[in-house]
Amino acid sequence: SYELTQPPSVSVSPGQTARITCSGDALPKQYSYWYQQKAGQAPVLVIYKDSERPSGIPERISGSSSGTTATLTISGVQAEDEADYYCQSADSTGKYNYVFGNGTQLIVL
Amino acid sequence: EVQLLESGGGLVQPGGSLRLSCAASGFSFRTFALSWVRQAPGKGLEWVSAINYNGQSRYYSDSVKGRFTVSRDNLKDTLYLQMNSLTAEDTAVYYCAKGNQASGAEDYFAYWGQGTLVTVSS
Numbered sequence: 556s557y558e559l560t561q562p563p564s565v566s567v568s569p570g571q572t573a574r575i576t577c578s579g580d581a582l583p584k585q586y587s588y589w590y591q592q593k594a595g596q597a598p599v600l601v602i603y604k605d606s607e608r609p610s611g612i613p614e615r616i617s618g619s620s621s622g623t624t625a626t627l628t629i630s631g632v633q634a635e636d637e638a639d640y641y642c643q644s645a646d647s648t649g650k651y652n653y654v655f656g657n658g659t660q661l662i663v664l
Numbered sequence: 665e666v667q668l669l670e671s672g673g674g675l676v677q678p679g680g681s682l683r684l685s686c687a688a689s690g691f692s693f694r695t696f697a698l699s700w701v702r703q704a705p706g707k708g709l710e711w712v713s714a715i716n717y718n719g720q721s722r723y724y725s726d727s728v729k730g731r732f733t734v735s736r737d738n739l740k741d742t743l744y745l746q747m748n749s750l751t752a753e754d755t756a757v758y759y760c761a762k763g764n765q766a767s768g769a770e771d772y773f774a775y776w777g778q779g780t781l782v783t784v785s786s
Contacts (some may be wrong), residue, residue, distance in 0.1 A: 556726075598709065
């Protein structure tokens with residue numbers, strides 16, 4: 556199987572910058588996608604194709620990818636950003652086309 | 665406005681069956697692939713199945729292959745998931761998600777339903 560690895564949690568104070576990483580061997584060849592999921596709600600797409608932002612997503616949320624690591628960056632963190640964040644990608648063989656990371660809980664102190 | 669509304673969840677005994685539905689509106693249903701994604705209580709997201717725009721290509725995770733069947737009715741704008749031989753490990757909220765492409769082979773999800781809870785227990 557193919558795995559995407561995220562840290563279980565990231566803690567930041569309001570106004571600081573949060574960085575959530577996603578590691579996977581196929582990331583140099585595959586796009587990464589990021590979802591935000593608040594408690595009791597459905598996931599929301601916040602980044603697609605490594606760094607593109609859907610309409611309605613604030614500019615302080617950004618994405619990047621380098622080598623085997625994709626990174627979601629939230630600048631000027633606000634209390635409303637507290638949520639679980641999941642990366643999604645695919646492996647390079649075509650066998651595992653929909654893989655989610657294990658998720659990262661963003662804690663706003 | 666894109667809307668996805670799941671239904672059909674509930675309590676089912678181990679070994680039983682259940683059929684989920686996802687009624688779609690607000691987009692050209694017949695031109696996009698769709699997926700089912702589930703989330704066990706307190707756990708992360710797990711992709712379950714995808715179907716391409718015309719229903720000719722279907723994809724499944726290893727954990728449900730041979731037990732679940734995805735289908736769609738492009739006249740009714742509805743996606744289905746037939747779940748058989750259910751076990752406790754299938755207990756989860758099941759989300760319907762709209763793909764961004766027609767093929768279903770690899771995609772991401774800009775739109776999600778609110779989910780329907782399936783509980784497998786005796």
